[in-house]
Amino acid sequence: MNWQAAIKGFQNYLKLERSLSGNSIEAYTRDIDKLAQFADSEINKLSPEGIKLADLRRFIIWINELGMIPSSQARILSGIKAFYKYMLMEDLIKADPSELLEAPKIQRKLPDTLSYDEINAIIAAIDLSKPEGPRNKAILEVLYGSGLRVSELTELKLSNLYLDIEFIKVTGKGNKERLxxxxxxxxxxxxxxxxxxxxxxxxxxxxEDIVFLNRRGKRLTRVYIFLMLKELAQLAGIRKSISPHTLRHSFATHLVEGGADLRAVQEMLGHESITTTEIYTHLDREYLKSTIIQYHPRN
Incomplete structure (x- = not known):
């Protein structure tokens, strides 16, 4: 099997079996493309099914020499492991060469967190006299008030707003829905x-069903929300590195600091587990609702 055919099959697996987004599939493809480039540079022109653990270890040295930081190396390794898991499932290989492959040790850097006063300052910087003012305020209130990913916000639908019972339905990663x-x-x-x-x-x-629209009546892009938030932070005099994810991280941090149950925050963020070793736990809706009402500072 050549690399082009193997990558095409892997893409179909990610789309049909794992229901990943186009962005995620593209990221995985880039990772395997790098492995394919390495394999093609070898004297013996390694095939996808012919690669061994020793070859993968040389590949890690190769990308390290390219100047990739440990976090980027770890992400590429994750893609390779997913690729060979697919190859094994499809009986294209008899053994997984990546099984014993270790990722480089990385330090996890937490994103900046905004204080409650800083979030208030950013929201106060919105000019409500402008046509986009009420929309931008609603965007920030929803991002911080519910901890949504920016992609979840841009795809939020009017038909998924249950404001009378104080819930919204969100479509997260892998098309998984949560309240x-x-x-x-x-x-x-x-x-x-x-x-x-x-x-x-x-x-x-x-x-017609999209909540947040631009002045031409089309859904907003993630880039627009990123730039809008950056501008508001500057107007508010905040010099931290700000992105929509900063509001999501602040949402979770403020809830936990206030005493909220970690499992409740986990459920609201749409994470499958608190850590890689803990089992995903479902919580009833009323408990989630009481948690955000009790611990969120804007309530």
Missing amino acids: VPIGEAAIKALKIWINEARVHVPVQKGE
């Missing part, structure tokens, strides 16, 4: 945007 409690401040901002501002936006065909 997330939403606080009073976010609900108020959403209602103002939807009922008073969004009604004046000329909605494009196919975007």
